[in-house]
Amino acid sequence: MGFLSAKSIAWLSVLAACGVANGSNLPRGNSLDAFIAKQRALSLQNVLNNIGPDGSRVPGAGAGVIVASPSTVNPDYFYTWTRDAALTMKTIVDEFILGNKKLQSYIEDFIRSQAIIQTVTNPSGTFLPNGVGIGEPKYKVDLTRYNGAWGRPQRDGPALRAVALITYSNWLISHGQKKKAKTVVWPVISNDLSYVGQYWNSTGFDLWEEVQGSSFFATQSQFRALVEGDALAKRLGVTCTGCDQAAQVACFLNEAYWNGEYFIANINSNDGRTGKDANTVLGSIAAFDVDASCDDASIQPCNSRGLSNFKAWVDAFRNATLYPINKGVPKGKGIAVGRYTEDVYYDGNPWYLITAGAAEYLYDAVAQWKTQGSLTIDKTSLAFFREIYPAAQVKTYTPKGKRSEFPSILKAVTNYADSFVEVVKKYTPKDGSLSEQFNKTSPFNPTSAADLTWSYAAFVSMSERRAGQYPPSWVPAKGLTAPQQCTPGSTRGVYAPATAAGAPDVNVTCTSNVRFEVNATSYYGENILVTGNTTDLGAWDFDNAWPLDASGYTAQRPLWAATIALTAGQTVSYGYIRQEDCGQDPIWESAGANRTLVVPACDPDADPEVVHVVTDDAWQGVTGSTGGC
Ligand SMILES: *[C@@H]1O[C@H](CO)[C@@H](O)[C@H](O)[C@H]1NC(C)=O
Ligand SMILES: *[C@@H]1O[C@H](CO)[C@@H](O)[C@H](O)[C@H]1NC(C)=O
Numbered sequence: 001m002g003f004l005s006a007k008s009i010a011w012l013s014v015l016a017a018c019g020v021a022n023g024s025n026l027p028r029g030n031s032l033d034a035f036i037a038k039q040r041a042l043s044l045q046n047v048l049n050n051i052g053p054d055g056s057r058v059p060g061a062g063a064g065v066i067v068a069s070p071s072t073v074n075p076d077y078f079y080t081w082t083r084d085a086a087l088t089m090k091t092i093v094d095e096f097i098l099g100n101k102k103l104q105s106y107i108e109d110f111i112r113s114q115a116i117i118q119t120v121t122n123p124s125g126t127f128l129p130n131g132v133g134i135g136e137p138k139y140k141v142d143l144t145r146y147n148g149a150w151g152r153p154q155r156d157g158p159a160l161r162a163v164a165l166i167t168y169s170n171w172l173i174s175h176g177q178k179k180k181a182k183t184v185v186w187p188v189i190s191n192d193l194s195y196v197g198q199y200w201n202s203t204g205f206d207l208w209e210e211v212q213g214s215s216f217f218a219t220q221s222q223f224r225a226l227v228e229g230d231a232l233a234k235r236l237g238v239t240c241t242g243c244d245q246a247a248q249v250a251c252f253l254n255e256a257y258w259n260g261e262y263f264i265a266n267i268n269s270n271d272g273r274t275g276k277d278a279n280t281v282l283g284s285i286a287a288f289d290v291d292a293s294c295d296d297a298s299i300q301p302c303n304s305r306g307l308s309n310f311k312a313w314v315d316a317f318r319n320a321t322l323y324p325i326n327k328g329v330p331k332g333k334g335i336a337v338g339r340y341t342e343d344v345y346y347d348g349n350p351w352y353l354i355t356a357g358a359a360e361y362l363y364d365a366v367a368q369w370k371t372q373g374s375l376t377i378d379k380t381s382l383a384f385f386r387e388i389y390p391a392a393q394v395k396t397y398t399p400k401g402k403r404s405e406f407p408s409i410l411k412a413v414t415n416y417a418d419s420f421v422e423v424v425k426k427y428t429p430k431d432g433s434l435s436e437q438f439n440k441t442s443p444f445n446p447t448s449a450a451d452l453t454w455s456y457a458a459f460v461s462m463s464e465r466r467a468g469q470y471p472p473s474w475v476p477a478k479g480l481t482a483p484q485q486c487t488p489g490s491t492r493g494v495y496a497p498a499t500a501a502g503a504p505d506v507n508v509t510c511t512s513n514v515r516f517e518v519n520a521t522s523y524y525g526e527n528i529l530v531t532g533n534t535t536d537l538g539a540w541d542f543d544n545a546w547p548l549d550a551s552g553y554t555a556q557r558p559l560w561a562a563t564i565a566l567t568a569g570q571t572v573s574y575g576y577i578r579q580e581d582c583g584q585d586p587i588w589e590s591a592g593a594n595r596t597l598v599v600p601a602c603d604p605d606a607d608p609e610v611v612h613v614v615t616d617d618a619w620q621g622v623t624g625s626t627g628g629c
């Protein structure tokens, strides 16, 4: 993969979560039970194998760094993504709380690594003063910045990281360690919540790193983070800056994405897709609370709209022309599912974590109906139920009475869930290794990144749900309702290095935003970067130069651009570099091409996104050509 050029969209990502087997999931005597018991333990171990400093598959990774996959070529996933790492850490925290005490050291290492990572200046920007650097999607495994062109920022990662750390903080408080939760962990969480409260209403790239817009998955995760963050702040007696945005995030989540049949995964974008996307299903399993109501504003798995959405998305993959792997599988049975039907990344195949995620979604819903002792089918969810239980009617079912259909309906949904796990089982190699995808075309081999951390983590969390093990509840007992009137919003964040957790004591620099715009005709696969003579601009070092973005590139105007926060008041000398497609030497502009710019004085109270200067440059020097790799 690789985010190559003007016309390529970013490609892919990764990620994950993990967990541990704790013996409660003993075989029940059929082969699916036996498979799951074995695969769950193996999957947890494989998650740990991908975490530094001692993970057997990731030499060189720092302590607490969760690597996406050991794969370094075709594709190169040897990085840590904030989203994948946070989802993986949530599963680790859940497994820890379920009893696997040896996982605590992984959690502690993770907190430290993330405290450091929050402060790293990167192509999304700096940590101080406005937190924009926190939106960077991925870093090198030694906790330094990744400088290549990428789909950035991504605004789900900080929310998911907050959720994982909030779950752990609540455990600390319940185990006599409130002081640690408050002084060590909260400062990390607080930066992430500030980021969410400040930027939830700005566009960013989706979890697949391809679409710039608003993503259902991100909004749902942001809502959870702000609600839980607010409750934790109250328990700790501290202030949550940003949590006041929760109600408006709920409004946006409930009003903006629903089209009457399903949730459109990406809005505020023009991606030309139907919008049926695993994005929405993975969002709801990350927001699952067994005690929440099906009408809760967080959109739980048992939500009627959620079930209709689930059906619309799964049905899109029942097309045997698109997915030969699903040929002949009748309706009502689980199939191999992928991200979205227009997907072309590695030919757009089914993913293990998504197929397991479909099962997890259904187990979650069943758990909620069991907890509530009631199941209401309405017009919106009727088609979902009819597919697996043809006698379903629009009404409320309860377990009362001899003829109650409640148990049969729950059984039908559970069997449907199991049938997705059967698909995972069928396509899992004998050694239990889980890559990112498995080929939709015979012989259905595993493909893309090997040993994907997120695949393993997803298997563990699915196994927990099937075994009746649920993460701590987070929805307030009175439930959540969204306001009727949606309005745009943003709360200015408060950012400080979480030094007690191990962050370096970085200090505030007063910055002004400079937008570098350069006309530079490039070929597919080539990138343009900017550098200059200050530390901010990378000190003429190619490895620290800033990648520009080609999203505004057209034949009429070959525009490459980026907005960069630079230390106010400095005079800088700067120029552009061409990065070739096959690792050829970078091409610098001709001698004498350097330009000079004075960064304007800053205004600490200004909108952090305001641009103070825009350059109007044209590439000066030779052009590049493809290496033909
Ligand atoms: C911001 O919020 C408003 C109100 O909910 C919504 O209409 C708009 O689409 C949102 N924009 C983004 C980029 O989130
Ligand atoms: C099935 O998938 C093929 C290949 O993507 C597509 O051309 C066709 O329109 C799809 N059929 C339906 C009914 O969606």
Ligand SMILES: *[C@@H]1O[C@H](CO)[C@@H](O)[C@H](O)[C@H]1NC(C)=O
Pocket: 346, 347, 439, 440, 441, 442, 443, 444, 446, 447, 448
């Ligand atoms: C999927 O399998 C087909 C048929 O064997 C093969 O041509 C194709 O290259 C495979 N795709 C991937 C991404 O592995």
Ligand SMILES: *[C@@H]1O[C@H](CO)[C@@H](O)[C@H](O)[C@H]1NC(C)=O
Pocket: 505, 506, 507
């Ligand atoms: C900022 O931090 C650096 C590195 O820790 C330190 O050398 C410098 O004195 C600090 N500056 C201010 C103004 O605090």
Ligand SMILES: *[C@@H]1O[C@H](CO)[C@@H](O)[C@H](O)[C@H]1NC(C)=O
Pocket: 533, 534, 571, 572, 573, 596
């Ligand atoms: C960068 O270059 C400018 C223009 O030549 C100069 O004024 C400035 O002092 C230089 N800054 C550094 C840090 O070298």
Ligand SMILES: *[C@@H]1O[C@H](CO)[C@@H](O)[C@H](O)[C@H]1NC(C)=O
Pocket: 533, 540, 573, 575, 588, 589, 592, 594
């Ligand atoms: C001009 O740019 C080059 C890089 O292209 C750099 O090595 C050189 O030091 C710059 N000159 C000045 C005076 O900043």
Ligand SMILES: *[C@@H]1O[C@H](CO)[C@@H](O)[C@H](O)[C@H]1NC(C)=O
Pocket: 519, 556, 557, 616, 617, 618
């Ligand atoms: C860049 O291209 C635009 C559009 O063609 C043009 O208006 C502008 O003058 C160009 N800038 C430079 C420095 O050539």
